[in-house]
Amino acid sequence: MQIQSVNPADLSDVVATIEAPTVADVVDAARRAHAAQRAWADVPAPVRGRVIAAVGRLVESNKASLAALITREVGKTYAEALGEVQEVIDTCDFFLGEGRRLYGQTVPSEMPDKQLFTYRAPVGTAFIITAGNFPTAVPSWYLVPALLCGNTVLWKPAEVSPAISAALTSIFHAGGIPTDVLITVVADGATTAAALEISLDEGLIQKVGFTGSTAVGRQIGALTGRHLQSPCLELGGKNPMVVMPDADVDLVIEGALFSGFGTSGQRCTSLGTLWVHDDVYEAVKARYIRSVETAIIGDPRGDVLYGPMISAAYLRTHERNLELVADHHRVHGSTGVGQITADNPRAGFVGDPDVGVFAHPTIVEGVRAGDALYDTETFGPLVGLGRFSSLDEAIELSNGHGYGLSSSIYTTSPDSVWRFRSRIGSGMVSVNNSTSGAEAHLPFGGNGRSGNGSRQSGMWVLDQFTRWQAVNWDWSGRLQKAQMDVVELPSDPSFRL
Numbered sequence: 001m002q003i004q005s006v007n008p009a010d011l012s013d014v015v016a017t018i019e020a021p022t023v024a025d026v027v028d029a030a031r032r033a034h035a036a037q038r039a040w041a042d043v044p045a046p047v048r049g050r051v052i053a054a055v056g057r058l059v060e061s062n063k064a065s066l067a068a069l070i071t072r073e074v075g076k077t078y079a080e081a082l083g084e085v086q087e088v089i090d091t092c093d094f095f096l097g098e099g100r101r102l103y104g105q106t107v108p109s110e111m112p113d114k115q116l117f118t119y120r121a122p123v124g125t126a127f128i129i130t131a132g133n134f135p136t137a138v139p140s141w142y143l144v145p146a147l148l149c150g151n152t153v154l155w156k157p158a159e160v161s162p163a164i165s166a167a168l169t170s171i172f173h174a175g176g177i178p179t180d181v182l183i184t185v186v187a188d189g190a191t192t193a194a195a196l197e198i199s200l201d202e203g204l205i206q207k208v209g210f211t212g213s214t215a216v217g218r219q220i221g222a223l224t225g226r227h228l229q230s231p232c233l234e235l236g237g238k239n240p241m242v243v244m245p246d247a248d249v250d251l252v253i254e255g256a257l258f259s260g261f262g263t264s265g266q267r268c269t270s271l272g273t274l275w276v277h278d279d280v281y282e283a284v285k286a287r288y289i290r291s292v293e294t295a296i297i298g299d300p301r302g303d304v305l306y307g308p309m310i311s312a313a314y315l316r317t318h319e320r321n322l323e324l325v326a327d328h329h330r331v332h333g334s335t336g337v338g339q340i341t342a343d344n345p346r347a348g349f350v351g352d353p354d355v356g357v358f359a360h361p362t363i364v365e366g367v368r369a370g371d372a373l374y375d376t377e378t379f380g381p382l383v384g385l386g387r388f389s390s391l392d393e394a395i396e397l398s399n400g401h402g403y404g405l406s407s408s409i410y411t412t413s414p415d416s417v418w419r420f421r422s423r424i425g426s427g428m429v430s431v432n433n434s435t436s437g438a439e440a441h442l443p444f445g446g447n448g449r450s451g452n453g454s455r456q457s458g459m460w461v462l463d464q465f466t467r468w469q470a471v472n473w474d475w476s477g478r479l480q481k482a483q484m485d486v487v488e489l490p491s492d493p494s495f496r497l
């Protein structure tokens with residue numbers, strides 16, 4: 001069997017064709033990565049840090065070609081693709097110095113001639129499964145810290161981006177990562193699931209990282225739980241943007257346009273529902289509709305808000321989600337809904353829509369709790385629009401579906417900011433900024449249906465790829481029993497001034 005990727009802006013352009021691995025091939029790769037781990041962990045951490053530095057510089061010098069490949073293989077606009085590659089560089093820049101830190105602590109002991117320490121020990125071999133919407137940046141959030149910490153990695157990228165994942169892997173290898181320390185296998189879901197289960201059973205994998213749907217995240221959570229492992233899960237979102245009456249409406253429109261429809265709405269941080277206070281509802285609605293209606297869509301190499309869907313399968317999912325539009329909803333934003341074609345045209349489209357898989361932007365007005373669209377992650381150019389009359393109601397609507405990845409509030413009131421921040425359930429909160437566009441050195445992750453509380457990025461991800469080892473070293477020459485052989489100095493509890 002073969003796996004083939006095509007340019008979603010021009011389906012006649014085949015980008016890569018690879019031989020699909022069997023379950024045995026993937027397990028064999030896990031075995032090789034596992035066998036390579038001890039030697040990699042023995043490489044001094046500062047040396048591993050220098051390898052990450054070399055990888056970062058290589059990504060930087062290949063930035064334009066990597067970004068062009070992202071645009072070609074998954075249809076991301078070139079400007080966004082450059083941003084995505086920059087996120088890989090930022091991640092390398094952040095972690096190259098960690099090789100010289102990876103701090104542990106020295107801790108005093110209760111007893112003389114004894115000392116306590118903590119060390120960060122690598123976890124082992126990580127099985128990393130990532131999605132097609134961020135084919136380099138999100139993988140780098142796992143790969144870079146995992147490798148820096150002394151783990152080996154088996155990376156299973158999305159089937160839609162085999163050329164990009166091969167390019168990124170070759171950059172890691174060119175930077176000095178040994179071949180078996182990072183092994184990349186592009187496999188389908190069923191093969192991956194079967195190989196993961198066998199690899200866990202054989203004790204080849206000590207950490208699973210997964211970015212993708214909540215449904216698959218639950219399966220991985222159950223599987224790894226049986227092996228007493230806690231995976232790093234980065235799952236779906238239904239990210240709310242709350243607009244208070246004192247919001248700067250220009251900012252709101254800009255933020256809601258980009259986070260709702262940038263990347264064709266295919267970010268886990270994309271805007272799910274725009275919740276607008278009654279007092280400004282009509283004004284915000286009118287301006288939002290106008291901005292979406294006039295946004296330029298089309299060839300992702302050009303100056304457009306968004307290009308095609310990642311692949312035909314993503315377009316089909318979007319079309320299925322459009323069936324969730326109910327009678328009490330009203331649809332706005334374009335000259336049609338669903339796929340953009342010559343027969344279902346989009347005003348101002350750049351290029352030929354018929355050769356790719358492009359979708360109209362859709363605003364669904366009238367979303368309320370209880371609607372399927374209220375709590376379904378749509379992962380496409382579809383944004384819900386709803387209203388509220390108090391901040392308490394907005395917070396309830398924002399939390400009520402159980403997702404908790406990203407959220408945003410637009411207001412000039414410190415009181416509203418504080419109440420929202422302290423009561424919203426999401427792992428990431430933006431104030432007067434959109435739901436997407438997290439910086440690469442803050443903890444990234446969600447709660448509830450969005451994840452199991454694990455965090456990627458910045459120093460927080462070190463807890464995913466290392467385990468604390470507590471060491472006590474006694475040179476007294478006798479067994480000093482903790483809690484029992486501790487010297488007690490005399491004190492006078494009855495003393496008063």
Ligand code: UN1
Nearest residue numbers: 134267268269436437438
């Ligand atoms: C994702 O969609 O899985 O915060 C990640 C953002 C990007 C990463 C998105 N930096 O929008």
